[in-house]
Amino acid sequence: MSDPALELLSKTFASSMMLNADPDQVTASIVSQLPELTAEQESQQASLLALSENFPESAAELSEALGSKKFFLDTDKPALVDLITYARVQKPIVESWTPEQYKANEKLIRWADRVQKSELLKGKQEASQRINLAVLGGGEKKAKKEKGPKPQAAKKEAAPITPAMVDLRVGFIQKAVKHPDADSLYVSTIDMGDESGPRTVCSGLVKYIPLEDMQQRLIVVVANLKPVSMRGIKSEAMVLCASNEETVEFTVPPEGSKAGDKIFFEGFDGTPEPVLNPKKKIFETLQPSFTTSEELDVVFKMEDGSVRKLVNKEGKAVKSATLVNAQVR
Template identity: 70%
Template sequence: MSDAALDLLSKTFASAMLLNADPDQVVAAIQKDLPILTTEQEAKQTEILALSENFPSSASKLNAILGGKKFILGTDKPSLADLITYGRVRQPVFEIWSPDEYKSNANIILWADRVQKSEIFKAHKPDESTFISTAALGSNNKAKKEKGPKPQPAKAEAVPITPALVDLRVGFIQKAVKHPDADALYVSTIDMGDPSGPRTVCSGLVKHIPLEDMQQRYVIVVANLKPVTMRGIKSEAMVLCAANEEKVELTIPPSGSKAGDKVFFEGFDGTPQPQLNPKKKIFETLQPNFTTNEKLEVVFKTDNGERPLVNKDGKVVLAPSLVNAEVR
């Protein structure tokens, strides 16, 4: 198995499961328990990993693929695809999904239950409070109910608030128009790399940026804020800008960017939450530390210095001209 695959397994499975051991040691132990795959299964695994990276937007496709299968690739025990996909699925399913979403994606829930009960999990003793429950499936849950006192719901472990929770991406504005019912708003159609297609985004930029400058250009977007309806139009993201009291500017993605490219503050390259919970004020807590520096770089200020906003190649997101400006 490649080093890249092992690193991916460590990040998405071992750490996500809160295993009581060093992730690298756990992954090394797990590696010997993985099934040997055929060339066809290796190709299918690559496809599944790409699909699971977009979960939960890819939930319906994944649910269809899992119909009638014990494990994703048709193996008798969990493969790398099962473990990494489970690591990506666990948080949104365990923390966010409603009983109705459980039932409409029953194949995912039953598959996750089999992965949880596999020998790999038993051998490495994951925290059972993080398991996906099949209880919401009702009649689909064939497990026998044991008599006894009703267990108390497990308290979810507090997630540290860091920029890694924010889904920052490159977006491409296909078209922008003025909002028909709000003089200060633009309504943009922005490609963010989602399988479901472009999103609609409302931005209060009419007084700051000419309409012609909002056409056919790349921008940075915050993609996991809760959608809000602005004068009758649902806005599904936010365009990131640098601003001071006199001027507002669209931030500039790294050269060579394409729609959907991930950007992150250096040192905070994690898995963003599918959707930020507005009650927890995660973005509102982090945003005051988003700024530009003397080099026009967009940075996150920490006690240990500035962390630039970069892509996977280390190229930095910039502001056109505003130095030491707020980024919002």
């Protein structure tokens, strides 16, 4: 940078903008931060500096020279011309311009705001010295509304898991065959009272119940488990059985039952979930409390030690054929 430029920077910018600092020291620190200019930009800078000497008469010409650029020479940060021109326009704008003059020279005001917010000037001016962009009614871009912490939506309390969520029904096995690709599985066609017709159900009962006992009989089913594929065949429900270490047997619906009849544990005659969400582990949470009583009733053990029988709407209980105090699953 030439000696005249250094002198201009020291006298015009450093002396007027940083009143509490030594101008020569300020100039030395600023020089290293100025952008490098091409020969063409150096020429433009000389013309603009001459123009800014005549401010405020040259305000309109400066605005026109600025155009849509951030800074006068289209640099990413203020150049010498931006700093000197800012020092020349700041005092008259702050002290004497009306809101109408601000608005008539909006491009120049927005440019000045960018200069005073640059790293060279940030935090180094008193508020009274700053050109007030608010006179225009906003910032360079509409200021984003400061985001505070989002108000926390009141958490919806999860519904307690109860046996009412489980869709227990009477089913009728129309036909059962062995699974073609799994030795331990039966594939049954079971009427559960659905308008869409019977469902296909896979059951791991081959070792416990003869195939002939799987035909044309009433059983109890869990009808709202999520369907799962079992060796290539989609199973759409589960047969509810009582079991101990040696024996597995069907739970037996009340006499006079028909396919589709609703059954429920006493006190839990609610509306079941359409499909039990596997992630919520609803059936897995409840099933350990399904058992049989001394009287062979299928019951749900409550936390207080009491039991609720599995019944139909007439209060008749679902039974196990022979197993006492057995698991039901």
